[in-house]
Amino acid sequence: MPWKETCVMDEKLQFIGYYLNKEWSVAALCREFGISRKTGYKYIQRYEEIGLDGLKEQSKAPYHHPNAVSENSQEVILSLRSAHPSWGPKKLRGWLLRHKPRFACPSASTIGEILKRHGLTVPRRRSRKSPPYTQPFVDCTASNAVWCADFKGWFPTGDKKRCHPLTISDAYSRYLLRCHHVRQPDFTHVKPVFDAAFMEYGLPVAIRTDNGAPFATTTVAGLSRLSIWWIKLGIIPERIEPGHPEQNGRHERMHKTLKAATAKPPKANLRAQQKAFDSFRIEYNNQRPHEALNQNTPVSYYQCSPRPYPLKTPEVEYPKEYQVRKVLHQGDIKWKSKHIYLSDTLAGEIIGMEQIDERFFQLYFSHIKLAILDTYTGTIIKPTKQRKKYD
Numbered sequence: 001m002p003w004k005e006t007c008v009m010d011e012k013l014q015f016i017g018y019y020l021n022k023e024w025s026v027a028a029l030c031r032e033f034g035i036s037r038k039t040g041y042k043y044i045q046r047y048e049e050i051g052l053d054g055l056k057e058q059s060k061a062p063y064h065h066p067n068a069v070s071e072n073s074q075e076v077i078l079s080l081r082s083a084h085p086s087w088g089p090k091k092l093r094g095w096l097l098r099h100k101p102r103f104a105c106p107s108a109s110t111i112g113e114i115l116k117r118h119g120l121t122v123p124r125r126r127s128r129k130s131p132p133y134t135q136p137f138v139d140c141t142a143s144n145a146v147w148c149a150d151f152k153g154w155f156p157t158g159d160k161k162r163c164h165p166l167t168i169s170d171a172y173s174r175y176l177l178r179c180h181h182v183r184q185p186d187f188t189h190v191k192p193v194f195d196a197a198f199m200e201y202g203l204p205v206a207i208r209t210d211n212g213a214p215f216a217t218t219t220v221a222g223l224s225r226l227s228i229w230w231i232k233l234g235i236i237p238e239r240i241e242p243g244h245p246e247q248n249g250r251h252e253r254m255h256k257t258l259k260a261a262t263a264k265p266p267k268a269n270l271r272a273q274q275k276a277f278d279s280f281r282i283e284y285n286n287q288r289p290h291e292a293l294n295q296n297t298p299v300s301y302y303q304c305s306p307r308p309y310p311l312k313t314p315e316v317e318y319p320k321e322y323q324v325r326k327v328l329h330q331g332d333i334k335w336k337s338k339h340i341y342l343s344d345t346l347a348g349e350i351i352g353m354e355q356i357d358e359r360f361f362q363l364y365f366s367h368i369k370l371a372i373l374d375t376y377t378g379t380i381i382k383p384t385k386q387r388k389k390y391d
Helices: 008-021 026-033 037-050 071-083 089-099 108-117 187-201 225-232 245-262 270-286 385-390
Strands: 146-151 162-170 176-182 206-209 236-239 323-326 332-335 338-341 350-355 360-365 368-374 379-381
Touching: 008 026, 008 037, 026 037, 071 089, 071 108, 089 108, 146 245, 162 187, 162 245, 162 270, 176 187, 176 270, 187 225, 206 245, 225 236, 245 270, 323 332, 338 379
Parallel strands: 146 206, 206 236
Antiparallel strands: 146 162, 162 176, 323 350, 332 338, 350 360, 360 368, 368 379
16 A cells, blocks of 8 residues: 555654654554555665665666666767767668677667767757649640759869859750859849740740749748749749659759769869850750650750740739739738738739638739738738638
């Protein structure tokens, strides 16, 4: 039976006090306090060996863990980590298994705990991600159905200048439309490359990219200045899911070939590097057979788009039943004398408002759903799984 529910420590002290007075036998004391004789003798022994501290609750954890990593083993792991600071638990364990087969190597999770205890790990910061394109991707069944665009990843040329290669390809024919270095991967420097591609080849139905800048942002619908421009041209901006480069796998595979042919080693300067890109593009499109094209070349499959590049970017139009608002320069819209923030990326653009009921409006930029406007509270509700009923 347990100790009485007054205060466990008080009960133990009273028990020891009566025991020291020698007026009660141990058996009688145990019956009086409602405990077993085994428990009574345990606390008498602890009191005689340790004193009052012996009456406190003791940890039930074993003194020795059979699977605990020894100090020597931890030193081996920490020494290896010191030699390779960028290696994580899996790499450390893999190296130990290969090079020290007799070493009692713990699991990767245990190695991770050892590193954590010694302050050798930094918790990953959760990054904000742009929402992926939520509609089904356009099928690549013809030229210009889908263009793929991406940055190969910057690298330094021989004169230590950063080279940011922007690549654009046709997903159906694998035709490499552009391979051009830009000074900065932003809208200002990227737009002229797309301008030239549109003027030479016409407009595609969709352009598929990842979720990085300048293709996307973390604002509503993930829109960027570049994707807004595409939408006004009648192009669908498709974005792959974060962490899924295979959704743009054809373009990624081309990057592997591009890197091997032009960036190993990098050229002396940006001009020489661009010359290498141009030579690669000619060979890739006109001479290099492609297995997915039955060993034919991309140029034999590609045809220019019948949709010409307009001289002036058209404005977005909405159905007559929609209300329209202009997004002000600070990114807000005006509703009944209230200024409600939407997105500074859309500053200067016209959005459409479709009334759902007397309280809610669905906001659009062209065909892209942006958010829900709650007119009762004057707040913007971004799309989430919990608010699918308003889609």
